[in-house]
Amino acid sequence: MRSLDKRAELLRAIGHPARIKILEELMKGVKCVSDIEGFLGISQPNVSQHLSLLRRYGAIDYYMDGRLKCYFLRDPIIPDIIKILKKDYIKELPAPACCPVTKKGKYPGTRKH
Amino acid sequence: MRSLDKRAELLRAIGHPARIKILEELMKGVKCVSDIEGFLGISQPNVSQHLSLLRRYGAIDYYMDGRLKCYFLRDPIIPDIIKILKKDYIKELPAPACCPVTKKGKYPGTRKH
DNA sequence: TCTATATATTAAAGTATTGGAATATATTGT
């Protein structure tokens, strides 16, 4: 299992609108840099920076096809996370039942709200 | 479905070792602030700051029990993400088959690696 | 009401992330 630090790192690597969009598009299939530049609408150097970061964290990789770099998903956790982010959750988790026991013990006072 | 920006925001809210640990512990049950201070081993004000951030993004909430604040998970996406982060993935995603078609078209040159 | 306990807030300082601009590198076709 990933260390706590690696888990945090991974979430931060994914946690940028441009990078989430890149990963979502890569889920549909391989894309070269100019494809990505096309749907992101940001500068080419900035696209490269985001791709480079994602690759640094092992989320994606690429191979050369002529002079194109074809990027694809590499870390299998990515599709799982992307799917969950798109999921619709109808309601909040149920609040815990009255007066659960914390380490300090169930406080004898009355619940305020 | 959450907007792209909200999805990024959420991942960044979770993406810190202390906050991941907090959420993991809250999955086991309600915890008050001093419980959390106990297992994180960081200062009480810093714990409060992390809790406040998680609450600002709707990930958690609390109720009062006497003078204790009992924190619990609120956003149902949290357990799903925490579970995935702990999952063991044995191998990388398979590299795409040779010469897939990108928007620019399948380049006629030879693959370099 | 006074005190102790539990938690929150604020400010300041340090650190990391981001995007723009300019430039560099690599590969193909000529």
Added chain:
DNA sequence: ACAATATATTCCAATACTTTAATATATAGA
């Protein structure tokens, strides 16, 4: 070898995040 295309890198200013330290607030019990 040269020009054109595709992508990467570097540097920098701006912004955002994190932590520490000090202080503030709220509640319960005496």
